[in-house]
Amino acid sequence: MIYCFKFAWRYLTSSKLQTGLLVLGVAVGVFVFVFISALIGGLGSFLVDRTVGDISHVTVETPRLDPVLLMAPADGSIQAVYQREVGQREILRTADAFLPSLETLVGVKAVSPQIIGNGFVIRGQSRAPVAVTGVESQKVSAIADIASNLRSGEARLTNSTVIIGVRMADDLGIGVGQIINLQSDRGVERSLVVTGLFSLGVEALDARAAFVSLAAARSLFDLEQGINRIEIKLDDLEAADDYAQRIAAMTGLKATSWTEGNAQLIEGLSAQANSGDLIKAFALVTIVIGVASALLLSTYRRRPEIGIMRAMGASRAFVVGVFVIQGTLIGVIGGVAGAIIGYLVLSPFPLPENAPPGGFPIDARQGAYAVAVVLTTIGAIFASILPARAAARVDPVEVIGS
Amino acid sequence: MSTLLEVRDLVKTFGEGETATRVLRGLNLTLAQGDLAALLGPSGSGKSTLLTILGTLMRPTSGSHVMLSMDMTRASDAELTDFRNRHIGFVFQFHHLLPDFTALENVVFPTAVGVGRETRAAKERGRELLQRVGLSDRVHFRTTQLSGGQKQRVAVARALMNRPELVLADEPTGNLDRESAGRVMELLKEINKEERTTFLISTHDEKIAAACRRQVRVVDGTAVADEVSLS
Numbered sequence: 001m002i003y004c005f006k007f008a009w010r011y012l013t014s015s016k017l018q019t020g021l022l023v024l025g026v027a028v029g030v031f032v033f034v035f036i037s038a039l040i041g042g043l044g045s046f047l048v049d050r051t052v053g054d055i056s057h058v059t060v061e062t063p064r065l066d067p068v069l070l071m072a073p074a075d076g077s078i079q080a081v082y083q084r085e086v087g088q089r090e091i092l093r094t095a096d097a098f099l100p101s102l103e104t105l106v107g108v109k110a111v112s113p114q115i116i117g118n119g120f121v122i123r124g125q126s127r128a129p130v131a132v133t134g135v136e137s138q139k140v141s142a143i144a145d146i147a148s149n150l151r152s153g154e155a156r157l158t159n160s161t162v163i164i165g166v167r168m169a170d171d172l173g174i175g176v177g178q179i180i181n182l183q184s185d186r187g188v189e190r191s192l193v194v195t196g197l198f199s200l201g202v203e204a205l206d207a208r209a210a211f212v213s214l215a216a217a218r219s220l221f222d223l224e225q226g227i228n229r230i231e232i233k234l235d236d237l238e239a240a241d242d243y244a245q246r247i248a249a250m251t252g253l254k255a256t257s258w259t260e261g262n263a264q265l266i267e268g269l270s271a272q273a274n275s276g277d278l279i280k281a282f283a284l285v286t287i288v289i290g291v292a293s294a295l296l297l298s299t300y301r302r303r304p305e306i307g308i309m310r311a312m313g314a315s316r317a318f319v320v321g322v323f324v325i326q327g328t329l330i331g332v333i334g335g336v337a338g339a340i341i342g343y344l345v346l347s348p349f350p351l352p353e354n355a356p357p358g359g360f361p362i363d364a365r366q367g368a369y370a371v372a373v374v375l376t377t378i379g380a381i382f383a384s385i386l387p388a389r390a391a392a393r394v395d396p397v398e399v400i401g402s
Numbered sequence: 403m404s405t406l407l408e409v410r411d412l413v414k415t416f417g418e419g420e421t422a423t424r425v426l427r428g429l430n431l432t433l434a435q436g437d438l439a440a441l442l443g444p445s446g447s448g449k450s451t452l453l454t455i456l457g458t459l460m461r462p463t464s465g466s467h468v469m470l471s472m473d474m475t476r477a478s479d480a481e482l483t484d485f486r487n488r489h490i491g492f493v494f495q496f497h498h499l500l501p502d503f504t505a506l507e508n509v510v511f512p513t514a515v516g517v518g519r520e521t522r523a524a525k526e527r528g529r530e531l532l533q534r535v536g537l538s539d540r541v542h543f544r545t546t547q548l549s550g551g552q553k554q555r556v557a558v559a560r561a562l563m564n565r566p567e568l569v570l571a572d573e574p575t576g577n578l579d580r581e582s583a584g585r586v587m588e589l590l591k592e593i594n595k596e597e598r599t600t601f602l603i604s605t606h607d608e609k610i611a612a613a614c615r616r617q618v619r620v621v622d623g624t625a626v627a628d629e630v631s632l633s
């Protein structure tokens with residue numbers, strides 16, 4: 001083994017230019033691998049961050065129960081029409097009981113109990129429909145990051161204040177400090193002072209959402225106790241489906257993961273990941289072909305030497321070892337070089353969460369460096385098998401005479 | 403003198419059918435321990451073919467081949483490789499040294515490839531052998547930095563590395579000028595005398611042949627006339 005290694009190393013270092021080019025080629029392939037990983041990963045994070053960053057990851061509501069027939073007809077059938085109650089949402093009466101356990105669940109970043117409902121903002125002659133969310137005063141930014149996306153004013157709620165989106169403010173011609181009248185679909189009307197304008201970049205929120213305190217929402221929607229929705233944010237977005245199931249089992253309520261409403265995004269992300277994998281696979285195939293052809297050329301060039309070594313009593317395994325170790329060394333050195341180059345090139349890019357709009361959402365953390373090095377090494381070993389076997393088959397008799 | 407090697411009714415045919423060439427046609431040869439034999443014969447008579455078979459690099463079409471009481475025709479390829487490594491040394495017309503390695507590294511190769519690394523003892527013996535062939539000042543030279551005669555002397559040292567019982571030399575001086583050829587031949591004779599290593603040396607050079615104690619002649623590939631000279 002040591003002796004095989006000595007030969008492999010000597011062979012690689014004896015033609016430095018050729019080896020250098022080969023290693024460079026492998027490094028470029030690995031760089032492509034790392035770059036694509038970082039780009040696709042970054043793009044995915046970017047998209048998810050933009051779409052899901054400001055929405056709830058798991059939403060807990062009361063399940064809508066369809067009425068059941070208490071008595072089955074003795075004969076014949078019954079036709080029944082059931083009209084769902086609209087407007088007022090079901091109340092989560094038991095929320096207080098399980099809120100603390102939700103908050104302490106590992107992997108849960110934030111829990112926001114809410115009272116939601118619809119209404120209108122009235123200003124002079126104009127009435128604009130509005131989706132009102134009542135949140136705990138200290139949790140204004142728990143789900144949608146209002147605080148960081150504030151255009152003017154502040155993200156603070158009291159019983160008599162409201163925070164609305166910039167689009168709505170523009171439409172109604174109001175600014176911070178002015179008063180709006182909010183009329184709920186329960187017919188309750190209240191005057192609230194606008195304390196902040198946010199711009200989340202999501203049309204539905206910027207044009208239609210209004211955030212008030214839980215107390216204000218309670219009076220607007222005529223709800224004396226309880227809440228009607230809990231929004232939860234998780235540390236790990238991808239675990240949302242699991243958490244939704246667990247929370248549903250824990251509370252007996254309906255828990256919905258963000259993925260349910262974003263099937264297209266998920267599909268798009270996986271298509272994107274697949275095309276990334278395809279490019280990475282091509283990069284690996286190129287590496288394998290490159291290493292294989294270079295080594296095959298080397299075995300051809302060294303046929304006389306290989307023959308003489310065999311004549312001197314070198315086993316076939318020794319010859320195979322020399323060439324497989326060469327492949328391994330090329331894979332490891334090229335792989336590590338490519339990964340380092342990749343990291344150095346990628347790390348100056350701003351992370352996707354800080355990427356300026358229109359920027360390149362490259363995530364240097366998602367470069368898959370170790371995977372790249374490992375796969376490249378495996379690929380290079382694999383690539384060296386064919387040349388190594390060709391080398392081991394060299395017949396001393398054929399080369400000695402020449 | 404004990405018998406080192408014996409071939410009986412050795413036949414080697416290349417190709418098949420119409421194009422088949424029978425090179426060796428029932429050749430008999432016995433080498434005793436300590437022989438210094440020249441292998442003579444016109445070009446194409448089958449000298450190299452015979453040496454290749456004796457070196458276990460090629461199997462005969464038929465006939466028996468026994469060396470050190472081992473039946474070579476029954477041994478597996480791996481066994482032959484190991485046998486070659488321990489018991490047979492080669493010197494070729496073209497030195498066939500490993501170009502990326504130093505003289506010493508080339509000399510110790512047969513031992514190192516057997517045990518898997520270059521041991522201290524092997525390097526020590528390698529140095530001695532290089533001194534022996536008059537190259538103690540070229541130990542760490544790459545083989546590409548050596549002259550033709552020097553390379554051939556390194557090749558001789560390499561052939562002797564594992565103290566083989568038999569050294570097969572195929573026109574070892576064929577590529578050398580007169581002086582270098584004489585030097586190499588002198589060396590082979592010395593080693594034969596001192597270490598009782600058996601040599602079979604193919605050559606076209608009558609002077610080289612005359613320097614050997616036995617002359618084996620391959621005539622027409624069919625027979626071997628053995629003349630033992632009294633030198």
Ligand SMILES: Nc1ncnc2c1ncn2[C@@H]1O[C@H](COP(=O)(O)OP(=O)(O)OP(=O)(O)O)[C@@H](O)[C@H]1O
Nearest residue numbers: 416417423425443444445446447448449450451452
């Ligand atoms: N692999 C082979 N296939 C077919 N014929 C071969 C092969 N090797 C050798 N021969 C033939 O065998 C014959 C003997 O060749 P060999 O090399 O043994 O002769 P030689 O005595 O060493 O000649 P020289 O003195 O020129 O070196 C030649 O006619 C050659 O063409």
Ligand SMILES: [Mg+2]
Nearest residue numbers: 449450451572
């Ligand atoms: Mg010949």
